Amino acid sequence: MLPVDDPAVRFEADRERLRAIAFRILGSLDDADDALQLAWVRVARTDRRRIENPSGWLTTVVSRVCLDLLRARRTRMATEALVDDRVAAREATPEDDALMAESVGRALLVVLDRLSPAERVAFVLHDLFAVPFDEIAEIVDRSQAAAKKLASRARRRVRGDAAPVGADVDRHRAIVEAFLAASAHGDLATLVELLAPDVVRRADRVAVPDEVASDVRGARAVAEETRVFAHLAGHGEVASVDGAPGIVVAPGGHLAVILRVRVERGRITRIDVVADPDELRRATITVPVG
Secondary structure: OOOOOOHHHHHHHOHHHHHHHHHHHHOOHHHHHHHHHHHHHHHHOOOHHHOOOHHHHHHHHHHHHHHHHHHHHHHHHHHOOOOOHHHHHHOOOHHHHHHHHHHHOHHHHHHHOOOOHHHHHHHHHHHHHOOOHHHHHHHHOOOHHHHHHHHHHHHHHHHOOOOOOOHHHHHHHHHHHHHHHHHHHOOHHHHHHHEEEEEEEEEOOOOOOOOOOOEEEOHHHHHHHHHHOHHHHOOEEEEEEOOEEEEEEOHHHOOOEEEEEEEEOOEEEEEEEEOOHHHHHHOOEEOOOO
16 A cells, blocks of 8 residues: 555645646646646656655646646747637636636636736745745746746736725725626616616627627616626626726636726716727736735
8 A cells, every 4th residue: 555645645635736726827627637637647657755745746746737738828829810718718618617706716817817827827826825935936947036026926917016995996896796796687776776877888899799889878778788798797707907996707717808897976887898809908907816
């Protein structure tokens, strides 16, 4: 019988933790499972008698595999035509989407996807799994100081440098959260209550079908239309969009639409629906973590 501290045994004991790390780094359960399979091949080929800390070593192996996969993905995206985000989002599995909503957050996955591979690995390992920087430095093949800088730079991009705080921001966020919840449940009465009588909903042509107007005015009209798109609201999450509370719609963690929401005197006065890929790339999205 193999001892408990043998890496082969430890791999099975740590599988869920290793899978969680891989999922947060890669953003897909299928990719996470592929990473674990590749890591297992490396484990099987290694002289395990020379490993003093099997659990830490396995974290390193899995993280390095994930880093390689991220770099390969980045290279592939740079050399191929860009895939429409909404098509990519539809390919996410229900399990992916449920796990993102419950344990990671779609908005966080969107922001992580904008980091470099090394930044993403450093941030996930340190901020989400408390892996020490000396181990992270070995994984990303940098000095310990450089690893700290990677995580710090990633943290600023995830959380924002100077996100506004205060009672007004908290109230605005609560209103946006209530709007998203009412949209997901098709709660017309609550939607009308949250919207100003003269609210304007404006959408770029990419965001709505040709038969849908770019501009819709009035609380009742906007509320009725919002109910039609309730299925999209189910993939939404409140985040900071260009410095103010807004909504990120990201099925499977792939950014498809953002909603910039203006709140005045306790009601929503304007909603801008953006799906143009260039506009999505230019938008600044941040989320609170920790």
